Amino acid sequence: MFGWFRSKPVCPVSAEEKAWIENRFSWLIGEFGMQRLTKGTLILPTTDFFPEEYHRTADEIQKIMDLVAEYMNVSPSILRLNFYEDFRPEIEGMWTAGSVGMYSESARKFDIWLEIHSLENPLTVIATLAHEIGHVLLLGQRRISHIEEDHEPLTDLLTVYLGLGLFSANAVMQEHYWNDGPLSGWSMGRQGYLSMEMFGYAFALFGIARGEIAPKWLSQLRLDVRSACKQGMRYITETGDCSCEFVTPR
Template identity: 70%
Template sequence: MFGWFRSKPTCPVTAEEKSWIEERFTWLIDEFGMQRLTKGTFILPTAEFFPDDYDLTHGSIRSLMNRVAEYMDVDPVDLRLRFYEEARPEFEGMMTEGSAGLYGKVGNKHEIWLELNTLEDPLRAVATLAHEIGHVLLLGERRISPDEEDHEMLTDLITVYMGMGLFPANMVMQENYWDDGPLSGWSMSRQGYLSMNMFGYAFALYAIARGELSPKWLSQLRLDVRTACKQGMHYVNETGDCSCPFVTPR
């Protein structure tokens, strides 16, 4: 009654994170255009977008890379697929860290390196490919310098902008359980550079820019990212507190 018990909208990220996301989102608009943001397709983990069989052969991984590249407006012909393997710990622990992919450029070719132990999960493979192809757009096309402190975070952010963000967002934290005879255990691993709340707020800006009041893809996000996205959308729509050009301050 009379709005007495109406809670004040809150932003899911800190003031510093909010400022960075909005500044870099605006930068992406300047670089790639508002139309790419508003008219681009949101890519889902369905057969519609990924119809090819994934059997861990070089050919199937190459096909997967080509498809992700096309979704991100990168010519697959310019990409060279490479593999590497990192040493794995003898026993799995509470938290494991390690790279899933690397990027480099040799001559006119962009080299996408994938870590062999991370390829069994096709969703993780797509997440890694999206991030590394993000490097092609930013580092390979000389839009930013590798010396910029936030270039890895920006590479995660561009996956959201290009409609591929669901995959790295859903792979931020992963729990794995294993059972080997008398021994069993679990491990937790982290992938990427944006937190779940930062991904959520980035998705909120993505949805608002596209005029999506109730995005159909929202249900596909992991719960913590989805919650942050809803909170971010509510906050911006209620307060207008956002520096992006598609938000009118109140």
């Protein structure tokens, strides 16, 4: 009888966000194939996928970029790594995220740019590289154009689809601690174009499409994204309210 008091499933995102995520997820299936989603490898923040040592050298970052490119089925030979500096003013204890990466095209290469102050955390570097290399697949290969308003959030969604979304989702909110002699402080910034709830719902679609109802990789997600993912999985499986082709309507 305790089941009488079980709460009704609630979608973790708004109706508008839900419709966009499902529509674009279906679009990605059409562009990259269902097999790429269901059979692709989920890339984890472990030494099975990335080097154990990281000292922020250009050679190390180049090797990481090559690995990310290969995981996304992009040839490293068409990419060129660059670095730049962006000013980040601090306002009332909050730092403005500024830019951490950029993408541009030249005659023979796709240029991937990393902001030099964002290189301390290798997980942030991987998230930025995955996003910028995603531009190669979407913009560089002319699947979409710059004039499409949602091309940036779509690129974040692509990282989930291609198995590198753990890095993108976990980099959404970042805490920074600093110490300068007798002074120390803390600040928080935001990175990326999808909210934590939107990432969670995208991962719910990812898991359901792969038949992973209780995936082990959930433990690798930051708590707020993980909670939204679980909530989204429950909502979809119990209601069938999802327009993606791999969900059976109830």
